[in-house]
Amino acid sequence: MRSLMSITGTTLVRGRYARCYGAGTDRLIGMTVEDYSLLFAAAVLVIAVLVVVMARMGGRIRSLREQVADLEQRAEVTALVAAHPKSPEERLVGVVVNVTKEDADQVVSLVHEACAAAGMPDPLIMASSPEDPGHVMTRRAVEAGCDLVIAAGGDGTVRAVAAELVNSQVALGVAPLGTGNLFARNIGLPYHDLQACVAEAIHGTPHRVDTLELKLQRPGGRTDQEISLVIAGGGLDAEVMDDTRDVLKTHAGWLAYGEAGLRHVLGPRKTVGVKLDDAEPQTYRVRSVLLANCGSLQAGIKLIPEAKFDDGHMDVALFTPRHALDWARVVAKTALRSSTDIPVMKVRQARTGRLTMAEPMLFQIDGDAVGEVISVSASVSHESLVVNGVRPELLESPAD
Structure with a gap:
């Protein structure tokens, strides 16, 4: 019997004490049956606490995910609101127009009508010249407080206006009046429809380009x-x-x-x-x-x-x-x-x-x-x- 217990490492309880055999050791553990009951109860309590903690952590993780989603949604809304941060009464539109183009007068009229319909102030209209396709005019529009400058002309006018707006928060609008109208084509503007282009310039969603x-x-x-x-x-x-x-x-x-x-x-x-x-x-x-x-x-x-x-x-x-x-x-x-x-x-x-x-x-x-x-x-x-x-x-x- 002793030999068998030594080989298998079986625990033999004798009275008050439990003697453990195995692994070449022989040590005495002074624990009663009541002690074991308390230990088991403590283990159950620990497991219960862990379950509660993990449940709360899971709830917090879900809550954090919901907060992140909410923040992302708020960021999208904020970005859309920031697109046109001013009220209509505060938004001032500048127009740099190449008056040599056939439809220049039409674009000016369309911009006036669109601003009036939106409750915005009268636009600031400036004509380009052969010596300056739009640089000085655009700077004057920015200094006057315009948050949008519309280039009404060909790609040369668009490029001159854009050169003065690069790395700023002032937006460029395009009313294509040129022969090629390459930039208008590439950004998807309906360049055959001047009224639609003016509407996009004033109310269209801003997009950053290189x-x-x-x-x-x-x-x-x-x-x-x-x-x-x-x-x-x-x-x-x-x-x-x-x-x-x-x-x-x-x-x-x-x-x-x-x-x-x-x-x-x-x-x-x-x-x-x-x-x-x-x-x-x-x-x-x-x-x-x-x-x-x-x-x-x-x-x-x-x-x-x-x-x-x-x-x-x-x-x-x-x-x-x-x-x-x-x-x-x-x-x-x-x-x-x-x-x-x-x-x-x-x-x-x-x-x-x-x-x-x-x-x-x-x-x-x-x-x-x-x-x-x-x-x-x-x-x-x-x-x-x-x-x-x-x-x-x-x-x-x-x-x-």
């Missing part, structure tokens, strides 16, 4: 600072913008660019050094090089489908065609909206970039020819501009 900060080095040594909202580039595109006949633009609209394109498309390629972010510089023989913040052109053409106006990147497109067949490949890629590289058209994304021209090259910004450059430094300013009326639901199938 801008491209450009430093242009001129052949004579001068350096100019510019911004781009859509596409800047050198080579063929700049030649086309520089040589499009105004009389054709007046009568044929954006189709006038096609006539100039046919006259320049087979021009010579030029050598350009390209450095993107921290990568090593590369040298290319290009017919055109583009820095794109947006990728859509007229007639719903998505030249660079990858380009998004709020993704924190610019898309650098390098066109290296040598003859008409190569251009046909570019046209096919564009028509199919393919994001796959082809040998004669490469697209790279970057936050910063530098173009170095082996010889002076014509350059354009958002459809406006800006003269020759020998180098261009570019960087993305992420979400630097507040724009009213961005309509993402229309971006996949913009109007022609």
Whole structure:
């Protein structure tokens, strides 16, 4: 019996004491049956307490989750309220209008009507000029307390107004009156409907978009600072913008660019050094090089489908065609909206970039020819501009 108990480690209770055998030890524990009962009761109590604590913790976790959800909802509401923090009586709208455009008077009337209908003060109307497409006027609007400045004109007017609103809380509205209206197209505005565009400018939801900060080095040594909202580039595109006949633009609209394109498309390629972010510089023989913040052109053409106006990147497109067949490949890629590289058209994304021209090259910004450059430094300013009326639901199938 003793041997068996020694082998199995069985506990034998003799009277008042319990003697334990096993693991080569022989120790005395002075506990009565009542002690065991108390110990069991204490264990039950501890378990009960743990259950209560865990239940309360679960309740607190659920409560915290509910609080987080509530805070997120409040944040969304706060963001929407903050979009137009002033009452209608306090909101002042500025308008920078290119009075040479055919529908300039109509836009001014529409803005007056929209402000009056909303109980807002009369808008502050200022005309741009050939010498200043909108910089000084926009600064005056901001100084006057405007929390929205509408650019009524082409992409040049939009760009001038935007340049003064970058990194501020003052929103940009767009009433497109130009030939291309590229920025309006890319943000999904119904640019054929001026009344709808004015309504979006005044009452549309604000959206932050990227801008491209450009430093242009001129052949004579001068350096100019510019911004781009859509596409800047050198080579063929700049030649086309520089040589499009105004009389054709007046009568044929954006189709006038096609006539100039046919006259320049087979021009010579030029050598350009390209450095993107921290990568090593590369040298290319290009017919055109583009820095794109947006990728859509007229007639719903998505030249660079990858380009998004709020993704924190610019898309650098390098066109290296040598003859008409190569251009046909570019046209096919564009028509199919393919994001796959082809040998004669490469697209790279970057936050910063530098173009170095082996010889002076014509350059354009958002459809406006800006003269020759020998180098261009570019960087993305992420979400630097507040724009009213961005309509993402229309971006996949913009109007022609």
